[in-house]
Amino acid sequence: MSSKCSVDPCSYGQDAAETRLEKKRGQEKEETEVPCGNSRPAGSLRKQGPGREQTLPPETQTWKEGQTFSHSPVDQESQSGGPCVVAQPLQRSKLKDLSGRQIEEPRGPGPFYFFGGTNGAKIVSNYCESRGWKRIYNKDREDFNLKWCETKSPAQYSNFREGKQLMYQIPNNKVLTTKIGLLSSLQQYERVSSRVSHGQALRRLKMEEFIPTTLRMDVREEREAFFARQEGVSNNESRMWICKPTGLNQGRGIFLLKSKEDIAAFRLKLKHMEDRQFNRKMRYRQPQAYIVQHYIKNPLLLKGKKFDVRSYLLIACTAPYVVFFRHGYVRLTCDLYDPTSKNLSAHLTNQYMQKKNPLYSQLKEDTVWSMESFNAYVNDRFQVAKDLPRDWVLGAFAKRMQQIMSQCFLAVKSKLDCRLGFFDLIGCDFLVDEDFKVWLLEMNCNPALHTNCEVLKEVIPSVVVETLDLTLEIFKKIHGRQKIFPLVSQREFVLLYSGFSTTEKSSIEFQKNTKDVQKTEPRRFMCGTEGKSVPSASPDNSANDSALPKRRSRSEWPLSH
Template structure:
């Protein structure tokens, strides 16, 4: 069963981090592979001795293939613990599991549904690019608003008197209210955004902008802060406007539009974020699509990412605004503060309990109750927005990194969703969190895959430990 992707969306799934190994040479990817330059000398995920690259493994398998370096050690150790053998030829079709950070058309074309496991849904870009996510959420909200309007008794015509006689208007009202409560408004969790590749939206943004505002401009497919800049005054906005105009008028790009710089979005900057010890932070959580036939979805806690320096909204230093490790490594203080740039969720919860519970009237353990529930709710809405778009085959699975920001009023914002999230373990917290995420991801994917092949009930799940089941389409 295959569901068509959104052909109007441009670009591929953006890797949160990726390092192309030589095994990836020649792959036809929809975007450039992203580089993970993390020094792995302190990583616990270094491979144990195995079949060397270029050698053909002996034995009947099962075989696994890994393309790229992101999480490669962890995935390799997991597979070899099951007696599987690693292969290095991407063209081989006799694998049990293929874990690649870049996507090859050949990989999906030769995929054997119901026999193989393949990491990354081919058109996950509808969730994991800036334009893809924005467009999907907008379309979903438009459709849901229309359905909600139709549920309103004022908009329903009941021509048959017999039907009218038994129809209680309160039933329609309650149904409409219940439906509305389940759907979040975009303005309640997603910062106001404009697509700069659409003329009307671009012009609307330039007319809207005022000097007192800060906006953030992002390329649709880039990651790790690449290509991001802030718009903090009219001069910066005018400069952007001139640049876009220049690109539109360039004869080369008119003739070869695929060579033009990737499309961008501008997003209203959250100027008053909640701070931890005076520093800006966001939270990386995980959305696991363990199976697409049927859909089986999970939420996983991740970790808190903090800046090295105290927050200053007026600062021109991007490391004061972007919390990811790639950006923080550019700060001269990073080597001294590395361990303080990542917190466990338990530490975050304790900090909120100690510093804000009384002052803000929060319930105890707000992080693990209200905040967690809100993240899960937002993830599910994003999934519902793309449920009918994602390409579904038994054996496809995906682990998506979701970045959330909390403002000073404890409102939760979704910043973005990332394909191929960073799986490096360059500090103590990540050495604890990341292996658990990878191992349980693979445990759940395998268990559900085998159960679905045998026609067994998905739940209970023997391997479920840290993840939380959000949706079981096989129920």
């Protein structure tokens, strides 16, 4: 492959143009599934209007049994002894929807919800409006009960009222959902964990067990080590690498390094970027950071096609933490796998890349499989050949994903902003190689919620609905000082972690105490097991695993009292 074809990072000119546009807008925007930059909640602040102080809207929600939000405008001292807050009259706005029609901002009692963007808009809106909530379109209004935005900016968190409102996306989720953020968090967690002895605590995975070899190109030592490693290596001996920009998604900016020429061209590109940054008069924007990752050339194939698995990590609450896992779906390429192909759509499975294939409209239903179909295929084709336990996908594979997600969460739980009302749904992408070893590719904030094929029409709405159901139920119970468990809205999500403590000892004890009660598989996957325990993943990531221990009653859960 020529360097011209394989090395295609974003140009500096485009970055500069984007910077000017962002400066004009006054805030930095993100794309779907792209983590944002630094954003930190500034607490509940009063806004200063021209010449006078603007008071905050009234308390708009009180919690009552049998309902999610009800409204009680405050015109006296609050029950907590707080000052009186006087409501300002809501003004009629002159907003327009996407079709250009005039929108009249709702007034009066809510509950109100705000949705920013298009990713999942219909699903979230249907959920809220079926419950009598009213959509507001003015992003500056502060009397919302739920705010769901696909992009983040510091402004939207500045007047968040903890314990009174729900806000989608934890402000600093980039420590988990950017490539460099996740890598740094796991490396730091591994260094700290290696110095501490936990006796009989659960064994942690080493990074090399589930993360392909990864190096940061924005760190001089790692960059120089990478290029030094490639010197003197022939093309026949060299490994293939995949280069990813840390802040983009949907395959944008990704390219492969297959030869010495590709690596030399990439090295020169980084040098030019570094020189331009050094010579710039205005250094308010850093150049795009990259990672290089060992490309797994022996993936497991489904009907000759490369695939990965999208699963979900739900942080339904941050105070206390309540964290869940959920199965998603399988994403396949349109074309048969060819490791020598120069076409990125043969290597990247996401729908954004597959839509570029001229045959996509004919093959789109074949590019997404349900987990049940994946499980049946593995049972039929590989159970005997690879000596796998039956239902490996729904048993050992599910357990391994849960184990990896739990470790990633533990690596960041002391870093995330924890305020009652923050919640987050994160898309986690896994690859299985031909030896049935499971690799984590990346984690994405604001995962794609499009429903452009039949499997997605079944999976995505149920993911969003249960996400909101769980988040609201937990929020209401905490607000009402009720025990959290059991959760009547828990259906497909599987509990991974719950607790206030940020100490490692507490997290390990919780996992040990709840090991016997965790549902390995959600209800819809339990059929076909004939009442038997689903095999669980062993610490060494092997395919042959022992059965789960018997479940205990939910009354034994730590947070049920």
